[in-house]
Amino acid sequence: MINFSYTRAGGVAEAVREKSKANGAGRFIAGGTNLVDLLKENVERPTRIIDITRLPLTTVEEGPNGGLRLGALVSNADTAYHPEVQKRYPALARAILAGASPQLRNMATNGGNLLQRTRCYYFYDVALPCNKRVPGSGCPAIDGQNRVCGVLGTSEACIATHPSDMCVALAALEAVIRVSGPNGERTIPIADFHRLPGSTPHLETTLAADEIITAIDLPKNPYAEHSVYTKVRDRASYAFALVSVAALLELDGDTIKSARLALGGVAHKPWRLPEAEARLVGKTATKENFLPVAEALMKGATGYGHNTFKIELGKRAVVRALQLAAKGTAAVRGVNGQVAAAESVA
Amino acid sequence: MSTVLDLPPVAHTSPADRPASAPPEKSAITLTINGVERRLEVAPWTTLLDLLRESLDLTGTKKGCDHGQCGACTVLLDGKRVNSCLTLAIMKDGAGVTTIEGLADGPTLHPMQQAFVDCDAFQCGYCTPGQICSAVGMITEGHAQTDDEIRELMSGNLCRCGAYPNILAAVKQAYAATQAKHAA
């Protein structure tokens, strides 16, 4: 960990000013669960750290048009257990609770969760090359230990994944990110917030260096009765997703009126394909109808050896998530959104 | 082939760029630790965990991974369980901290501590303070009712000795004791 100075911002404008002043070598800190980790690994080497925990962004409020607004500094735990989130956005609650550990969820904030950095082994190991960490140094994950890496939207420069569970649900919910910068406020749809790696994997979001996330707006949606988050991982808890799926269905009897699907663990951003979702409209909620959608979602996927299984696993997880969503939110038990015997579909 | 693989820092390319930088300035903060108010001078780079262990001799809080991946450093911060290894102390000015040293009532163990002894919920003992603080925090949170929920919500604390079934038993014993106390 390098030597850095510390300042505590009293307001959003001050935070933005401090960040601008630091010329790219400043970092906001709130929960610290990702930044302090990366500081200790020498992956992040800022000279100035700006504490934003005292900013007034700590409430969950009714949003515009019947939606819900999540303050950027509300903890992941408080968000997940918030009665309105549980009632209206159960897939989000479950996605959050499927991530990290109770301690980390108590610390981590909603804004920070959006900005989580990848868990690719090479990104974390400063002795080795990584285009995301040191542009131009190479991507050894492509021929290396890439079990945790992505299969969709990858590039020759980077095959890392976005590690968040929360963001997968936000993508399915078409959340809108509210940000504040020197020129005032603006909003970014979640689909445009995270980038694909392309030739610039070090650029992970469309947030400008001097902008701060202030809130996440969750639009009103008709999916609460059929919302699930299915996470497949290498151990039962406290592990990053190999593949995860947020599946939201609007049903009329057995017929699908509309659907949303987002995948985690497979790409540099939560993966959505609205045209695949559209293929579900008007169909009955059966495995036979889910399969082609799963195929479509994983179309064009590339495996890199250790992670090639994610292509098949992704399809199966999509089908499973849709089956569970069709059964209904209430029918799927478990606090962690994990596939357990209790969630069986047979 | 000759190469430098230890990559340069982002902000400084060599120590010469940032010479001399005296150790970072310390700031005054106040923490109430196990009920005792303490005025402390801390540098920005000091975690709550290192502050407790290296400066305050409160070594009951353990360092297992130092990266939020094991839970050994769990303390209660304003009543909530957190990983003290990922908490910069300077950010917590004014907060209350309860560590494993603050749970017992004099010579009388906290019911969770007693349950861990009764149920043999540890072997080497290194994850134990974190497990106990985590379990106390979990009961306050109030989201764990069934065995599976306890297992899940205690999964932020690794135990390499594999005492999990006994940890589950201990948490249930202490939880029942707490419920009985409330009912009485």
Next chain:
Amino acid sequence: MTTTEYLGKPTSRVDGPAKVTGEAKYAAEFNVPNLAYGYIVSSGVTRGTIKSINAAEVEKIPGVLKVLTHENAPKTASLDRSHRDQLASTHGSPFRPLYQAELQHSLQPVALVVAETFEAARYAASLVQVEYEIAPHETDLHGSRAKAHPPKDSRTGYVPPPKKPRGTPEEAFEKAPFKVEAEYYQPAEHHNPMENFASTCVYGEDGKLTIYQKTQGVQNCQEYICSVFGLSKDEVQVISPFMGGGFGAGLRPTHELYLSVLAATALKRSVRVSMTRQQMFSFSHRPETIQDFKLAATPDGLLDSVTHTAIQESSRYEEFLETVVNWSGLVYTCPNVRLDHQLVYLDLASPADMRAPGAVTGLYGFECAIDELAYQAKLDPLAFRLKNYSEKDQNLDKLYSSKELREAYRQASEKFGWDQRPLDPRSTRRGSDLIGWGMATGCWEAMQGKAAAKAVLTPDGKLVVSSATSDIGTGTYTVMTMIAAEFSGVPIENVSFELGDSSMVYSPVEGGSWTVSSVGSAVKTVCEELKARLFKLAGKMDGAPLGDAKVEDVTFDQGEMRVTKNPVRNVTYAEALQANGLDKLELDTTELPQLVKQMTHGVYSHSAVFVEVAVDEDLGTIHVTRVVSAIAGGRILNPKTARSQIMGAIVWGISMALEEESMLDHQFGRFMNHNYAEYHVPVNADIHDIEVIFVPEHDDVVNPLGAKGLGEIGIVGVAAAVTNAVWHATGKRVRSLPVTLDKLL
């Protein structure tokens, strides 16, 4: 069996309160004034040479006291011999930190930054730049298997396989109707105890060193430091009252010990060096192993041929040896056996003993292959094992000192409900899960080593027994206290046991499940000698309180001697000391193994483990829903901690079966998942019902206590049982560990 006061009764840990209150102090927790902090800089390169390190530049950073590298580190002993600890191979060149420019493995220490604070040391370490001349390395066991060769060296505890085959295994294989030919693979694994290795080296005013060290053997560390640094034993004291898990990683002195002593003696100041979690991947690990099996059975299901070849990695600089294949020649009766153990030198840190070293590897593959063979023969896996039950150790042609494995099979299988198991795989479903049942046998050698114990009784009636052993979480403090109370007649609340100090009487390292056997036997003997001395003291007292009773007529308990048939004639231990004007009664004894008895027997503990798994048919996720393990491990002294130890070992077995794998990148020759987030060990949610059964087993050959030790036996066979259950659930025979979901898709 005689009735006992303490032994055999479930007893809570005597060190429990210290551990649950945070009072128990571990190596990095002894805070002394003016302590400096060392932070290790690890190599980013595997082979090659260090061309330069900007140490002088980094030393200018305020707060930095010293940057030690191979260029400026004080010289230590020159001969390899001086660097070999008790468990080193006999001819290797043990790794020496900061010794040479040449690199031996990735993540090896290349510099130690010593600073006034931990944070300053960590900061300065982040600015250390090392320029390397990179040379090619070899870390791929599969790619290098053609270079496998028999071991050349030897080591304490290593038993080479029998030189000649038994019978004619090839012929038997050729003609047999039921055959299995299979290769099994186990990746490297790291011990990853919760506590990182740490050393607090306190530099005394007189230059003497008091080292608070994470270790499984304080005297092994003391001898090593004395030998390496040319110090005498009275200049070095190594202390380790508590240890946050070892599992074998702390049997040999670790490099942060060397570095803390190097820095403390160079600076003449107390220094603490702790490893980071990443650096816990920079030394010992369970070696990656490829195993080839050829097994065959006769038409009526008798095991007729076993060929087992293991190919293991070793470091290039010293051979690591563990007993892998021998088990396959003794677990079942078989007339035709060929066993072979080979090594491949790789550019990795030396492997090390890791919980049940060798056996856990060999019996993983063998017990899976046996399962395959049983199915070939259309026999239930338990029935097959019973049919081939071994009544003697055929490798050594010796009878067993005791072997209640049959009873273990019976009790565990009944508890499990094994008789309901369908023979064919994919026979049982529960919702979207396939359910499978598997079982395996475990075996571990019951060893005893030389050990000493010292007893000090004071006139207040308190007894302190000590030995330089460790409690790595196994319950040593508790069981030794129980043994001492049992055999001294001092009530347990007046007994304490002390350990973990190199100045105490001799103990071997704590490992191999031999601590109760070795140290416990010494404790028993010293306490019996104590009683004899007390009896003599009573005889010298005025008024002869015990009259003319002989020692065998006297009962020793509750801190009192009394004539058994005439209890009014009695005297307390305290009175005996006081009347003789003694301020204490002190004696020690050294207990040697009962070699003659032991040499004439095969001396083993056994287990029978039964496992249920639920495998999600579509997603491949595996849950171990139920485990029943029955242990034939001799006499169980403390059932409470014994159960915990076996339960924990089962969790290790599940971990080995489903989760653990140190992933090597061969391009860099480096373990890549060097943290607790990506090196998976089970979390609470992974673990469900585990039932432990102890089968009564009498054995007066193993040691005077009849206890065989429990540290290892619980893990042996578990990975095989889980793998066999996964096959039974899915019909897929996964022959490489860990059995992750991708292997089932």
